[in-house]
Amino acid sequence: MSLLPTVAADDEPSDFLSPEALTTSIVTGWLEYLFPSIVTVAAEIVNFPVVLACRIYV
Secondary structure (H helix, E strand, O other): OOOOOOOOOOOOHHHHHOHHHHHHHHHHHHHHHHHHHHHHHHHHHHHHHHHHHHHHHO
C-alpha cells in the first residue's frame, strides 16, 4: 500500500501538495487499510465466547 495519494490527471499540483490534502489522503488510506482488520478482530472477539460455549456444552 502506498502512503502517497494517487494523482488524477485534472488535479492541481497546489491541491496535491497542500498539507490538508496530503493528510486527508493518508488518513483515508490508513482507514481503508485497517478497517478490514478491525472488522476481523471484532468478529473473532464476538465469535470466541460462542465457540467456547459450544465446546463446553458438547
